[in-house]
Amino acid sequence: MTFLSNLINGISLGSVYAIIALGYTMVYGIAKMLNFAHGDVIMVGAYISFCATTYLNLPPVVSVVLAMIVCTVLGVLIEGLAYKPLRKATSLAVLITAIGVSYFLQNVALLIWGSNPKTFSSIIRLGSVSLFDNKLIITAESIVTVLACIVIMIALTMFTKKSKMGKAMRAVSEDKDAAELMGINVNVTISVTFAIGSALAAIAGVLLCSAYPVLQPTTGSMPGIKAFTAAVFGGIGSIPGAMLGGILLGIIEIFSKSYISTQLADAIVFAVLIIVLLVKPTGILGKKITEKV
Amino acid sequence: MRKFTKLTCLVLAVAVLAVCLVGCGNQAGTSSSAGSADAIKIGGIGPITGAAAIYGQAVRNGAQIAVDEINAKGDVKFELRFEDDENDAEKAVNAYNTLKDWGMQVSLGTVTTQPCVAVSSEVDADGIFALTPSASSTDVIEGKDNMFQMCFTDPNQGVASAKYISSQNLGDKIAVIYNNSDAYSTGIYQKFQSEADKLGLNIVCVKTFTDDSANDFTAQLNEIKAADADLVFLPIYYTPASLILAQADKMQYTPKFFGVDGMDGILTLENFDVSLAEGVMLLTPFTADATDESTKKFVETYKSKHNEVPNQFAADGYDCVMAIYEACKKQGITADMKADEIGTKLVECFTSEDFKIDGLTGLGMTWEKTGEVSKEPKGMVINNGAYVGMD
Numbered sequence: 001m002t003f004l005s006n007l008i009n010g011i012s013l014g015s016v017y018a019i020i021a022l023g024y025t026m027v028y029g030i031a032k033m034l035n036f037a038h039g040d041v042i043m044v045g046a047y048i049s050f051c052a053t054t055y056l057n058l059p060p061v062v063s064v065v066l067a068m069i070v071c072t073v074l075g076v077l078i079e080g081l082a083y084k085p086l087r088k089a090t091s092l093a094v095l096i097t098a099i100g101v102s103y104f105l106q107n108v109a110l111l112i113w114g115s116n117p118k119t120f121s122s123i124i125r126l127g128s129v130s131l132f133d134n135k136l137i138i139t140a141e142s143i144v145t146v147l148a149c150i151v152i153m154i155a156l157t158m159f160t161k162k163s164k165m166g167k168a169m170r171a172v173s174e175d176k177d178a179a180e181l182m183g184i185n186v187n188v189t190i191s192v193t194f195a196i197g198s199a200l201a202a203i204a205g206v207l208l209c210s211a212y213p214v215l216q217p218t219t220g221s222m223p224g225i226k227a228f229t230a231a232v233f234g235g236i237g238s239i240p241g242a243m244l245g246g247i248l249l250g251i252i253e254i255f256s257k258s259y260i261s262t263q264l265a266d267a268i269v270f271a272v273l274i275i276v277l278l279v280k281p282t283g284i285l286g287k288k289i290t291e292k293v
Numbered sequence: 294m295r296k297f298t299k300l301t302c303l304v305l306a307v308a309v310l311a312v313c314l315v316g317c318g319n320q321a322g323t324s325s326s327a328g329s330a331d332a333i334k335i336g337g338i339g340p341i342t343g344a345a346a347i348y349g350q351a352v353r354n355g356a357q358i359a360v361d362e363i364n365a366k367g368d369v370k371f372e373l374r375f376e377d378d379e380n381d382a383e384k385a386v387n388a389y390n391t392l393k394d395w396g397m398q399v400s401l402g403t404v405t406t407q408p409c410v411a412v413s414s415e416v417d418a419d420g421i422f423a424l425t426p427s428a429s430s431t432d433v434i435e436g437k438d439n440m441f442q443m444c445f446t447d448p449n450q451g452v453a454s455a456k457y458i459s460s461q462n463l464g465d466k467i468a469v470i471y472n473n474s475d476a477y478s479t480g481i482y483q484k485f486q487s488e489a490d491k492l493g494l495n496i497v498c499v500k501t502f503t504d505d506s507a508n509d510f511t512a513q514l515n516e517i518k519a520a521d522a523d524l525v526f527l528p529i530y531y532t533p534a535s536l537i538l539a540q541a542d543k544m545q546y547t548p549k550f551f552g553v554d555g556m557d558g559i560l561t562l563e564n565f566d567v568s569l570a571e572g573v574m575l576l577t578p579f580t581a582d583a584t585d586e587s588t589k590k591f592v593e594t595y596k597s598k599h600n601e602v603p604n605q606f607a608a609d610g611y612d613c614v615m616a617i618y619e620a621c622k623k624q625g626i627t628a629d630m631k632a633d634e635i636g637t638k639l640v641e642c643f644t645s646e647d648f649k650i651d652g653l654t655g656l657g658m659t660w661e662k663t664g665e666v667s668k669e670p671k672g673m674v675i676n677n678g679a680y681v682g683m684d
Contacts, residue, residue: 002519009511054564116346117532119539119564128543139543210611212508213539214532216344257512262501263473265512 001136006258007251011212012142014250015149019204020227021234021242022156023197029173029237033091035097036080038098038201039224040105045202046209046219047069047113050120056077060123067202076191084187086172102221109217117216120209141211148207152200153243160239165192173237177285225268233273235286324355332370333628333635335614336392337362338385338412339404344532345556348606349377349404352426352527355610358591361616362613370628378538379405382411389415397421398632401613402440404606406430406447406477413440420633422640423619426609427554430476434664435441439640443613443654445578450485450553453670454526454576459492461672461683463574464524466497468517468539470510472529474503481528481553485659497522507533510540517548524549531559538569543570549574557604560678567568569677576670578654582684588653600602602679605654612652614641619650645660 020042027035045067051293052063082101086094126140160166170190171179180186208223209215226249234245249269256268315659337356338348353375360371374395376388378461385408392400400416402407402425409428416423417437425433431448434440445453458464469485472478482499491494498520500513514537517525525548527534534556540677541547552575559570581592581602595603620626620642627633642648643660650658655668673682 002515005510005515009509009515013509013511050564110342114342116342116563117344119535119562119566121564121566128545130545137544141543212536214508214536220509230357254509257506257517262513266503266506277540 005136008138010251010254012145014247015145016208017227017249018149018231018243018246019200021231021246023200024228024231025168025236026193026197030169031190033094033176037101039220041071041198041201042205043220045205049206050215064206068199071198071202072195073095075194079191079194106217117214120213120215122210124210145207146200156239229273235283238285241285330640333559334396334398335371335373336397337375337401338378338388340380343379345380347372349604351524351604352404352610354606356614358594359611359614369621371645377624378408380405382408385412398635399617409433413437416440420636422636424613426613427606430480431640436638439636441643441660442666447524447663447669448484450670451481452488455485456602457672466495466522467524468498468522470500470513473501476530510537514541520545527552530555535562535565573675577605577673578670579605596622608653612654616650
């Protein structure tokens with residue numbers, strides 16, 4: 001029973017990683033850049049939702065929508081102000097800028113909300129489900145997180161496969177210059193990618209803090225790094241890959257904490273990543289890309 | 294012409310330099326003479342912002358109340374300046390240097406353990422007397438003659454917790470969750486474990502976490518639940534403790550929780566559902582609901598100034614300043630003395646056998662040569678969102 005319970009906790013934690021990883025993977029697939037500020041957009045989303053429910057007494061659903069709107073605007077702003085001017089620069093310059101934006105967001109949050117941790121009240125106001133004489137308890141947060149993760153993945157896959165904007169995204173990800181020649185507005189496509197990624201970050205932030213209710217300006221950084229790992233693990237650039245990577249990472253983390261050692265859990269997670277990358281350098285579901293010389 | 298310009302420049306440069314030096318000399322002169330006319334300068338360092346902010350703010354407020362009371366009496370004058378270190382060792386050393394430039398004569402060390410270990414070696418090198426309100430590791434005082442503690446050392450907390458649990462028969466199966474990336478938490482756990490072995494306590498499960506993995510405790514709690522523990526010992530700070538309480542509640546797992554002084558502060562965490570902490574026990578030297586005169590007076594003053602019930606850290610801060618005050622009176626220390634001179638005299642006083650302090654955090658407190666304090670801890674339990682003494 002402990003095994004089942006650990007498995008469910010792992011999937012639930014992994015689903016949060018997966019939703020965050022989707023943001024990393026989409027931006028990487030289309031703009032070919034690692035947006036290290038993604039983890040901090042999560043934190044902003046959680047703070048917006050916290051303020052909406054605690055200070056303005058808005059209903060939870062409204063607070064999530066509000067957080068999504070603020071994060072979408074923030075994501076587009078970050079892209080326009082910090083990354084767009086560097087579109088032709090080296091990838092290293094963009095990477096450093098992303099790290100800069102990450103610290104900027106953390107420090108702004110520090111100024112606005114202060115550094116005292118706040119307790120996030122869960123937006124999911126449902127009871128837990130108990131099975132087998134209370135031996136197995138599944139929290140409402142776990143169920144909602146997993147469902148949200150599945151719905152988001154299906155919606156994103158449909159969007160990139162069927163919609164016009166989705167097709168444009170795939171075209172830009174394959175060949176930016178050719179896409180531009182075909183009449184696709186590359187800048188708009190990248191902005192939309194950032195908008196979607198940031199809206200997902202808001203949802204991830206709310207779900208993360210509902211499950212682990214401590215909110216402070218550094219809340220997003222560690223889950224952000226783990227989710228980035230998950231994206232690489234699953235194959236960066238691939239949407240199902242991010243999902244698979246996230247959930248596997250969550251399960252490995254919880255299982256190694258339970259059955260091997262709580263002290264070595266993080267080391268084991270990253271060791272698994274190294275092994276996977278040695279065997280399959282593009283990640284589990286990553287496509288093999290032949291670089292044209 | 295060119296030579297002439299060079300010469301003029303040289304002369305001007307020398308003149309400017311001389312004026313500067315004189316200026317500096319004057320400044321230093323005025324500040325020290327102002328010091329002698331005014332007050333003994335006490336410097337405090339602690340987290341005013343950051344995850345451990347509640348401790349630093351409480352110590353600062355408590356110490357300020359003591360300073361105000363002493364200045365109202367008028368026989369010795371104190372001036373307190375408190376610097377933020379965000380619970381970061383590097384920032385604490387910077388804060389210490391800032392205070393030294395300001396002319397600090399007595400130090401309150403720092404509030405939290407890791408920064409205090411860094412600052413204590415500076416204190417030792419400078420010969421400034423330091424009395425930390427709450428940095429509890431033995432690393433803080435080890436090998437330093439002029440570094441003293443107002444709180445229990447970590448080993449003492451671990452030993453006292455084990456003894457308390459054993460004597461009050463609080464649990465048959467005991468589990469522990471501690472932070473193994475933190476010196477404070479690990480220190481308490483190790484002593485707890487060895488004392489528990491001696492006393493024959495049944496420890497069924499020991500789990501750890503690190504600062505980087507202080508989010509998800511479901512795995513640890515699942516194991517502990519499977520081991521059927523009825524008491525969980527949490528020698529950790531209140532932020533991760535609040536997560537553990539919330540996650541245990543969601544799992545419908547309701548053992549007794551037993552914390553140490555790091556647990557103090559959980560009730561003032563913003564938006565925290567205090568019903569989760571109902572029945573949590575902790576060992577602490579100070580209870581705000583104690584009925585003695587000095588505690589009542591302190592609690593009232595603190596409430597009227599800061600609109601909340603003071604925790605143990607506030608009382609530690611208050612006691613530190615009061616102990617320094619008593620020692621200053623005894624040794625006839627005045628504000629015009631040099632910091633290292635004061636240091637030597639205060640060390641002599643604190644280690645002398647007849648120096649006893651009755652404070653808020655204990656009666657008849659004395660200090661060892663090592664810098665360790667000796668006093669008795671009290672058990673507290675959280676009842677209806679407030680601390681209540683257990684016995």
